[in-house]
Amino acid sequence: MHVVLCPDSFKGSLEADAVAAAMARGVHATRPTAQIRALPMADGGEGTAELVTHTLGWEWHLSDVHGPIGTHLTAGWGFDPANRRAVIDVASACGLDLVPEDRRDPWQLDSRGVGELMRAAMDAGARQLLIGLGGSGTVDGGAGMLAALGVRFLDADGQALDANPSALRPLERVDFSGIDPRLADIEITVLNDVDNPLTGPHGASPVFGPQKGLAESDIEAMDRHLACLAESIDAAAHLQRPLDTPGAGAAGGLGFALDCVLGGTARMGAAYIAELIELDAAIAESDLVITGEGQIDGQTSRGKVVAEVVGRAGRLNVPVMAIAGSIACSDEELAAFGLADARALCDGSITVEQAMAEPARWISARTQALLEEHLGS
CATH class of the missing domain: 3.90.1510.10 (Glycerate kinase, domain 2)
Incomplete structure (x- = not known):
């Protein structure tokens, strides 16, 4: 199984490369033999x-x-x-x-x-x-x-x-x-x-x-x-x-x-960063893409990293899942947006303070849970 990890940073808590590393641990907990390509993303902001x-x-x-x-x-x-x-x-x-x-x-x-x-x-x-x-x-x-x-x-x-x-x-x-x-x-x-x-x-x-x-x-x-x-x-x-x-x-x-x-x-x-790091070529060789950002909401579709990743993977017919600090839209809206599924750190089971204190731990856990639901443990 080939997985591409291309998250944005979780602003205020974790840089994009650390987010990708945490996601990788979650992937390997479910699929130890998975081949992972980490290509953290940005949109022109800090970092x-x-x-x-x-x-x-x-x-x-x-x-x-x-x-x-x-x-x-x-x-x-x-x-x-x-x-x-x-x-x-x-x-x-x-x-x-x-x-x-x-x-x-x-x-x-x-x-x-x-x-x-x-x-x-x-x-x-x-x-x-x-x-x-x-x-x-x-x-x-x-x-x-x-x-x-x-x-x-x-x-x-x-x-x-x-x-x-x-x-x-x-x-x-x-x-x-x-x-x-x-x-x-x-x-x-x-x-x-x-x-x-x-x-x-x-x-x-x-x-x-x-x-x-x-x-x-x-x-x-x-x-x-x-x-x-x-x-x-x-x-x-x-x-x-x-x-x-x-x-x-x-x-x-x-x-x-x-x-x-x-x-x-x-x-x-x-879009420019995706071209610079040759994201399309990596996605084309993958079975699954996992992206993410601090919050997925109505603004996500307006030039944000997750939207860019979803659009590129969609054109290549590769499914995309996402991990976010919080999700402010419905399952139907996520599906319409093009995401196969998504998980939030703050899903009601932990507080914002807990998520901010140990973001890497919870990103790994949510990534693992997401894959276990779709691929089996």
């Missing part, structure tokens, strides 16, 4: 760079960069020297978890560290940058990242401004004359799973701002700030795509800077 690097055997690099509050930190990124590709998580340089709760004011935060990671990758020889947008803690429209790449933001007197939203209030002009010339020859692929525009009711400020600490009373002001930033960049003749480009609002507007300003190509993260 994408490390997962790609580990799965594909790339080099892991560490760089000193500025975090979102301006302090120095060490951020990791992956590099494929043979093909001159690098993979970066924006969360490693401007992630929400890098901002102390008492400092979560997006007006004072910036994405400078992301640009510094991009420069480090180019210094190493990268010609293609894969950038995962999940988990950011900033709403600066990517201004900090652009500043780290040589863009200058100027007031009416031509004085340079810091790149956080508060400091950019007197912005009059954006100067691209000093932008890193290597960017002209760099292919940027942005890994994302949202389609929000930069501004408006579905933009970065109202949708993502509050979860990053933006006060409700400041949402409109931040939205206006992002619009002014984009208008200034447009006036400098460096806006390559319009504000309403899907995904421009991702990661507090980093999607805008990467796609609309630097000309990157946006891809749904889970």
Whole structure:
């Protein structure tokens, strides 16, 4: 029996590779001779760079960069020297978890560290940058990242401004004359799973701002700030795509800077990762696929890892089962979604606290129970 394991991380409790390892123990408890291929997945969120690097055997690099509050930190990124590709998580340089709760004011935060990671990758020889947008803690429209790449933001007197939203209030002009010339020859692929525009009711400020600490009373002001930033960049003749480009609002507007300003190509993260690790070829040689994520619900079908796995396995006529922290849909909905079956850690027999305390144990147990029901013990 050949089994492919391709779960996402269980956010807040277990990384994707550890989830796959726990599933493998559950499979072997039922079928000791099963041949297992573990291909943990991601959708462009936190952990994408490390997962790609580990799965594909790339080099892991560490760089000193500025975090979102301006302090120095060490951020990791992956590099494929043979093909001159690098993979970066924006969360490693401007992630929400890098901002102390008492400092979560997006007006004072910036994405400078992301640009510094991009420069480090180019210094190493990268010609293609894969950038995962999940988990950011900033709403600066990517201004900090652009500043780290040589863009200058100027007031009416031509004085340079810091790149956080508060400091950019007197912005009059954006100067691209000093932008890193290597960017002209760099292919940027942005890994994302949202389609929000930069501004408006579905933009970065109202949708993502509050979860990053933006006060409700400041949402409109931040939205206006992002619009002014984009208008200034447009006036400098460096806006390559319009504000309403899907995904421009991702990661507090980093999607805008990467796609609309630097000309990157946006891809749904889970689909791109699946292609990168050659998931289809592995599924085609398998008898069963097991995937999973923290919660299976109505949002799962919208570009998440489980949906991507189910779609690919379905086209190859290979059954898919899933393990989740919790399941918020009916058996009928799961079947309609394309899953042969699914099990939740929190199925009424244990508490959320128990599941969070020992996630690997319960993932193994639920995997074993799932297979015993379908294949026999």
